[in-house]
Amino acid sequence: MSDPPPIVQFRAVNKHYGAGPPVLDRISLDVAAGEFVSLIGPSGCGKSTLLRLVSALSPVTSGALSVDGATPEQAREHLAFVFQEATLLPWLTAAGNVELPLRLRGVPAAERRVRAAELLALVRLRAAAELYPRQLSGGMKMRVSIARALSREPRILLLDEPFAALDEITRNHLNEELLGWREKAPFTALFVTHSVAEAVFLSNRILVMAAGPGRLHAGVPVDFPYPREATLRERPEYFAKVAEVSRLLHTAEEDRAA
Amino acid sequence: MKRRAWIVWLPPVLSGAFLIALWYAGRAATGLQSWILPTPGEIFQAAWNEHATLLRAAGGTAVGALGGFLVAALAGLAIALVLGGARWLRTGLYPWLLVVQMTPVIVVAPIIVLWAGPGLPGIITVTFLISFFPIVVNTTQGLLSAEAPMVDLFRMYGATRWQELQLLRLPSAMPYFLAGLRIAATLAPIGAIFGEYLVGNASGGTGGLGFLVYVYNTQIKIPALFATALTSCLLGFIFVAAVSWLNWALLHHWHDSFERHDR
Numbered sequence: 001m002s003d004p005p006p007i008v009q010f011r012a013v014n015k016h017y018g019a020g021p022p023v024l025d026r027i028s029l030d031v032a033a034g035e036f037v038s039l040i041g042p043s044g045c046g047k048s049t050l051l052r053l054v055s056a057l058s059p060v061t062s063g064a065l066s067v068d069g070a071t072p073e074q075a076r077e078h079l080a081f082v083f084q085e086a087t088l089l090p091w092l093t094a095a096g097n098v099e100l101p102l103r104l105r106g107v108p109a110a111e112r113r114v115r116a117a118e119l120l121a122l123v124r125l126r127a128a129a130e131l132y133p134r135q136l137s138g139g140m141k142m143r144v145s146i147a148r149a150l151s152r153e154p155r156i157l158l159l160d161e162p163f164a165a166l167d168e169i170t171r172n173h174l175n176e177e178l179l180g181w182r183e184k185a186p187f188t189a190l191f192v193t194h195s196v197a198e199a200v201f202l203s204n205r206i207l208v209m210a211a212g213p214g215r216l217h218a219g220v221p222v223d224f225p226y227p228r229e230a231t232l233r234e235r236p237e238y239f240a241k242v243a244e245v246s247r248l249l250h251t252a253e254e255d256r257a258a
Numbered sequence: 259m260k261r262r263a264w265i266v267w268l269p270p271v272l273s274g275a276f277l278i279a280l281w282y283a284g285r286a287a288t289g290l291q292s293w294i295l296p297t298p299g300e301i302f303q304a305a306w307n308e309h310a311t312l313l314r315a316a317g318g319t320a321v322g323a324l325g326g327f328l329v330a331a332l333a334g335l336a337i338a339l340v341l342g343g344a345r346w347l348r349t350g351l352y353p354w355l356l357v358v359q360m361t362p363v364i365v366v367a368p369i370i371v372l373w374a375g376p377g378l379p380g381i382i383t384v385t386f387l388i389s390f391f392p393i394v395v396n397t398t399q400g401l402l403s404a405e406a407p408m409v410d411l412f413r414m415y416g417a418t419r420w421q422e423l424q425l426l427r428l429p430s431a432m433p434y435f436l437a438g439l440r441i442a443a444t445l446a447p448i449g450a451i452f453g454e455y456l457v458g459n460a461s462g463g464t465g466g467l468g469f470l471v472y473v474y475n476t477q478i479k480i481p482a483l484f485a486t487a488l489t490s491c492l493l494g495f496i497f498v499a500a501v502s503w504l505n506w507a508l509l510h511h512w513h514d515s516f517e518r519h520d521r
Contacts, residue, residue, distance in 0.1 A: 057414060076414060132511055
């Protein structure tokens with residue numbers, strides 16, 4: 001039996017903005033359906049750009065990129081994006097924000113409301129449905145933002161440092177919950193982060209990138225089985241993996257200096 | 259919060275009392291006549307004597323001011339939507355808006371009478387010309403103020419241009435539009451009075467405050483002239499209060515300018 005085709009496939013992809021220096025240099029990468037892949041690397045290594053290419057917010061300069069067996073543009077329908085900021089519309093309630101992608105798709109109001117209520121229950125914000133973003137904490141806003149992304153029932157979820165602005169305790173909780181939501185609504189994840197610990201906890205594969213120009217430095221499989229418990233963070237093999245990735249991140253930075 | 263409520267009303271009452279005292283002292287010190295510098299008491303007396311005339315005139319002015327204000331609000335929004343559409347529209351049209359704004363209304367008053375006609379149409383035109391510009395500038399800025407990640411999100415989730423306008427750009431522009439309306443609300447009564455003074459009497463007058471200025475001045479009824487000024491101020495306050503209420507009603511649920519600090 002042959003492997004299913006990758007859901008995201010980069011073949012020698014280059015990216016320049018205008019006449020500037022290359023941002024991404026000959027990226028070749030396969031992501032299998034159902035994977036949770038984290039991208040980690042120094043600032044300027046192009047990891048956010050990589051997500052923008054997959055989401056068709058920005059076109060590749062050369063090379064081939066296929067998403068869900070089609071062009072990024074065509075695959076958009078099955079894709080959702082979570083930004084570093086919650087990017088909620090301040091004039092809509094939490095429920096209104098969760099409904100937004102459905103509204104853009106023309107889903108009838110009654111159906112939207114039911115769906116938003118389910119998703120808010122999933123992210124444990126049922127009681128906050130009628131609150132406006134400014135009444136929510138940073139962690140709550142991010143839950144709404146993820147619920148909004150999940151309302152699209154995405155096959156691929158792109159996350160660009162979604163928890164970077166949160167304190168460590170909130171971030172740990174959200175990491176655990178994110179894996180839980182994934183059990184209920186499976187998606188392939190491409191996750192950009194600056195936190196080695198977070199990447200190890202969440203991913204089944206970590207891609208370490210180097211900067212100037214952005215390229216893949218190393219790939220690290222993370223074999224801890226899902227579902228993962230918070231206690232994983234206390235185990236020696238977890239620490240060993242964090243140390244391994246940290247070391248690779250260090251050599252990635254030296255790679256630039258060379 | 260409650261125990262500091264005095265801070266809202268006491269300072270303006272004190273400053274008002276101080277100004278009135280200063281006024282009386284100035285009158286006593288200079289020995290000026292009532293028809294040059296009437297005292298506040300004489301002004302209120304004149305206001306009382308003329309109250310029927312003043313109220314009728316204020317009503318006439320309110321109609322012109324409201325008409326001009328509504329035209330300015332609608333036309334201002336429409337012009338802003340055009341300007342917000344593309345950069346070439348902004349560079350192409352903005353200079354001509356500035357030309358309209360920079361041309362003193364008094365210079366074009368005869369043309370306004372010629373084109374719009376004397377009386378109410380002319381007054382509404384003058385009010386519009388004086389108050390539309392801040393609405394256009396603020397609203398255009400607001401339409402362009404939607405944050406880049408939000409715009410990305412709308413694009414990525416397949417929003418049509420109409421959806422982007424309706425669900426993102428217009429709500430983003432709302433606080434800016436209301437800020438423009440607040441400035442316009444202070445200008446509209448001034449515009450209407452100016453309009454009545456300029457073009458209102460071309461047909462024998464509409465009886466507005468601007469026309470009263472002309473009448474009282476000719477009759478050298480100086481305390482009544484001051485009373486007319488006072489009435490104009492009150493009309494202005496009503497306009498500003500109405501727009502402030504609208505601003506509150508539309509924004510207080512979500513906008514940061516209504517942030518409560520007691521959470």
